[in-house]
Amino acid sequence: MEKTKLEQKLKARRIQPTAMRMLILDFLIRHNEALGLSDLEDHFTRSDRTTLYRTLKTFHDKGMVHEIHDESGITKYALCSDECNCTYPNDMHAHFYCLECDKTLCLTELTVPPVDLPENYQPSSVNYVINGTCSACAS
Amino acid sequence: MEKTKLEQKLKARRIQPTAMRMLILDFLIRHNEALGLSDLEDHFTRSDRTTLYRTLKTFHDKGMVHEIHDESGITKYALCSDECNCTYPNDMHAHFYCLECDKTLCLTELTVPPVDLPENYQPSSVNYVINGTCSACAS
DNA sequence: TCAAACTTTGCAATAGTGTTGCATCCAATT
DNA sequence: AATTGGATGCAACACTATTGCAAAGTTTGA
Helix, strand or coil, X not given: CCHHHHHHHHXXXXXXXXXXXXXXXXXXXXXXXXXXXXXXXXXXXXXXXHHHHHHHHHHHHCCCEEEEECCCCCEEEEECCCCCCCCCCCCCEEEEEECCCCCEEEEEEEECCCCCCCCCCEEEEEEEEEEEECHHHHC | CCHHHHHHHHHHCCXXXXXXXXXXXXXXXXXXXXXXXXXXXXXXXXXXXXXXXXXXXXHHHCCCEEEEECCCCCEEEEECCCCCCCCCCCCCEEEEXXXXXXXXXXXXXXXXXXXXXXXXXXXXXXXXXXXXXXXXXHC
16 A cells, blocks of 8 residues: 555554554555464564564554454454444454464454343443354365 | 262263362352463462363363453353353353453353355354443442 | 273473563654 | 654563473273
8 A cells, every 4th residue: 555545544543654553554454354463573574573562552552453352362453444433332343263274354244233231231342253264264 | 069060060071070170160160250270270279280271171172161262361261051062153152251350251141143254154163252341340 | 909001180391472661763843 | 953752672571371291190901
């Protein structure tokens, strides 16, 4: 994606657009899946772990990405759509985790159903992951 | 719970009923919530981490407990009901994770809805966690 | 009953993820 | 140019998860 577009996206979320952040955002955009810190480390080999870690944290704090906890046990992050505010229940959606290839992706259209919770339980977000085999691994 | 009852439960899952395992099973039964390794460590102070770790793993392998991944980032385990086979979709249910007290509990009655996945995606299990504030923390 | 075979437990060590403190660098502002 | 604040890099550390191996315990069969 072009530099100005990336800048705009970061500014829209009130994130200072540095070179590093634009690279990482671009990387997230190009990969249509949820990524963990180690995925960034593997790609940005000359950047420091901490920078990558804090970038993800900043992105998360500012609502640029959302966190997903799947069977892999590591924390992954996926880009939010431009309109996403990470509010319950509208912005909540399911994810698919492939047990074969270890990849996690957003099923944005698959929103969460309304739920009937016990008395005085107040929901604020949802971590919804469907596990199985993805199409690539099915063959 | 009485010793013979615990033994029966373990044997029903084809788990060799040792003293340690009965203690841990009893602990899990008494706590109506999902527990992590550290919770067991805190309670069974004279047992070794490894034993507790491997007991949970054995319980999981044999279908005595199911794994839950919530925002805490640690792997938690909750007892399956006697009839549970951990099969999709019937045995899958939602969980509630309280962001205040860090506790996770099964919402067994809240089963997972049927979903419409992309072509050739095969589901086999679900990790469904609703985050928010529990009744104890609401006040 | 005893020995062999197998399982469970404990100890030690290690890998991996997540996290923080501090110093340095860079960029924006005056 | 000097000041300020945020971003980055380095080092260190905490915690969870995991494995190898030896010791202890249990089961089985001669």
